[in-house]
Amino acid sequence: MAEQKEQSPIYLIDGSSYLYRAFFSTPREFTSSKGVPTRAVYVITNMLLKILREKSPRYIAVTWDAKGPTFRHELYKAYKANRPPMPEDLSVQVPYVRRLVDALGLPQLEVEGVEADDIIATLARNFGEKLGRKVIIVSGDKDLLQLVSENVVLWDPMKDETVDLKTFREKYGLDPAQFNDVLSLSGDSADNIPGVPGVGPKTALKLVSQYKSVENLLKELDGFRKSKLKERLKEAADELALWKRLTSLDSNVAVKLDPEYYRRREMNETELLELFRELDFESLIPMVSSEKVLSYDSYRIIQNEQTLKNWLDENKGKDEVVIDTETTSQRPMEARLVGISLCFTPPEAAYLPVGHQTGQAQLDLEVVRKHLLPLLKDKKLGKIGQNIKYDLIILRRHGLPMENIAGDTMIASYLLDPTRRRHNLDEIARDSLGHKMISYKEVTRELGRGQDFSHVPVEKAMEYSCEDVHVTSVVKDKFHGELKEKGLWTLYSEVEIPLVPVLADMEMTGILVDKQGLRDLRKEFAQRLAELEKEIFDLAGHEFNIKSTKQLAQVLFQEQNLPQLKKTKKKTGYSTDVEVLKSLAKIHPLPEKLLEFRNLSKLKSTYVDGLEKEINPETGRI
Structure with missing residues (x-):
């Protein structure tokens, strides 16, 4: 076990940088019911939860810039002088962010007169170079690239980009330790470091690549042919040492260097839930609540006609049903129906196998038509799904036409957040419920080459398909509420949803080709x-x-x-x-x-x- 602990990477999060990035990440306003701005808190919360969920770090620290001047201000009075004060809407969120980080069990570091970058440099060089530990710097700040080494990588979760030693050398053609020479020459407008006038990043990179360092470059200046560049470098020679000092990171900050100090602590669920409720982060509650998000105990397989009849009779009089189909292909005009799942009242859901090739008991499609057709054609019963157009086409092709489409969580997801890259149920469940869905890969892992979903055992298909309708039902309630709150319900219910069967008709009719x-x-x-x-x-x-x-x-x-x-x-x-x-x-x-x-x-x-x-x-x- 001791050896495994030694190999656990240490995550160093650039808190101050992400605080600003989170605040300016989207023009959309986030405000609690009490009028507190919450955009930065919400974005950072999601980022941290994603890191904890996907990386499960054992060792982690969040670093912050201290208020007030640093040694760089003493060296250069104009350092960061071009930066406006922190926006008031952001400053009121800082205490909430600090509370959040504490509640998540993450050690925080702030040292008077020191920037977060220098704290990270101290820890990264100590753990990475001296102790040989893997260090992952969580930041998008280019200043920290000079810390990349055999054991230290830079990862930006907002862009999902990683820079290790290999990628750094491939991109820049330098060693990371030379990167502050590049910054010295080109300057850093974010920190108000002017650099050499007329020398941009490309020229700076070329010069450092050729002369290895600012010091060597200045020694070789006399050998330069007469040019504007030579004149500018000569004029800036006295200041270049200062620019290099300003862009260099201090790795001797007085912080604890024992890795165990940065072991992730137990999450304070009570504090987190209190904070989420105070800020109206209702959608994040399932991600940290110890209460089970979903139970599979109420899922069932229906394999004979009488059981199907009884179950449908039990659910008569309901207002809506969530439907999902399992098939042999993603192409609805070619796929064969394998099974149907239904959910009237979550968590109860049933799976109707009709096309499995596993030799297990299942329903005849004619029997399913006999009992499901009245339900599917019932205009009083709303039909809901995730990408329900697909299910509509599949069922219609198999003699089971549906009427009264009443909802689609994929469409709702898009209306609520058009900038989201994916609107599949796996991601919706993860982000809205904090629930990890059974993946298609898990269900089909043991299938042979060329085998489709019809070869999945009925029991596995039942869990997979019933979970789909269960989650869709829960998410539907949440999304429909949000659509109404945001004034999008009319667009959704009177334009988008009625369009679904029209598009299905068009796809099924198709275009005749010669x-x-x-x-x-x-x-x-x-x-x-x-x-x-x-x-x-x-x-x-x-x-x-x-x-x-x-x-x-x-x-x-x-x-x-x-x-x-x-x-x-x-x-x-x-x-x-x-x-x-x-x-x-x-x-x-x-x-x-x-x-x-x-x-x-x-x-x-x-x-x-x-x-x-x-x-x-x-x-x-x-």
Whole structure:
């Protein structure tokens, strides 16, 4: 066990940096019912909970800038003088953030006259270099890049970007210890460090790469040819030592260096729940509450007609039902139905197996139609789902048309937060309920190559599918309440939801495609592309890979001596984009042929070849 503890990484969180980033991360206002601004607290809370949930750190510390001047202010009076005071709406949130960090059981560090970066530098160099421990600096601050080493990495959870020694060297071509030389030359506008006038990050990087350090650069100045850069470096020579001192991190701050001091403590659930309720963070409560979020005890499999009839009779008179289907494919117009799950009142849910290939008892689809069809066509019973359009198409294709679609948690999630990258149920459950869903990979892990969901044992499918309708039912209540609070209910209920069956109708009807016409077009395009390829090679004088921008640039600009109109976005070569080729076509026939080749190639691959793959073999439609 002792060896395992030694290997546990130590997380050092740049609290002050994230406090500001959280505050300015979104224009959306967050205010509690008592009028307290809560945006920074909410964003930081989510970030910390994510770190604790996904990384489970044993050793961790949150560092803060101390109020008042530091040694850098003594060295340079204008240090950070360009920064405005902390916004009042942010300053009132600081005590809440500190309470939150304490309640989460995370050690906090603040040293008078010292910045958080220097505390991190002291701990990172002590634990990483002296003790050989893995250190993960949680920050997006470029100043901390100089700490990266064999044992120290920089991770920004807001962007999910990690910089280790390898990636640093690949990106900058330097050792991390040289990075403050770069900052000395280019300056740091955030800290009001001017650097050398006219020297930006690229020039600074080039100089440090060549001369290794500011000191060596100044020694070699006499050997520079006369230039503005030489003059500027000479003029700034006396100040460069100061800029380097300001951008260097102090690793001798008086803090505790025993790793055990930074062991994560027990979470204070009572304090956290009190804080969340005070700030109206209701959606975060399930993430820290010890009460079980979901119970699977009330899930059941229905494998015979009488049980199905009895269960449906028990649930007669309900206002709504949550429905989910399990199938053999994500393509609703091709997938076969494997099972249906229903939830009238959570946590109770039932799974109806109809298409498993496991040899287990299941319901005949005709029996399911007989008993479910009246329920699905009942216009008084609201049908709810997660991406219910998919289920609507699947069920309709299997003789089970649904009426009265009343809700879709995927659509609700999008309306509540359009900036969210994903609206799948796994992420919705995690963020809204603090619940980890059974993943599709877990359920299908033991399947052989080429086997689909129909080969999943019925018991496993039941847990997976019933959890889906259970979670959807719980989330639906939460989302519907939020939609009403935010004035989005009319848009949701009168526009988005009624549109679902319309879109399903359109998808199921599809567009009839002339297959033979597509084949003839493919043949025609292929023939013309072959002709164009020959014409291009004749004009170039040799064969080359037309689709390689590098080879094409060589042919156009080096061999044909055509004008280089603009560089690529990465500035690594010259562009051969449409705009450039159109301009060059006015003075040479080769670019004109290339444009035709590109257009025809795109038409063939994207539309002619692509459309044929999308044709439903049963209907001949897309």
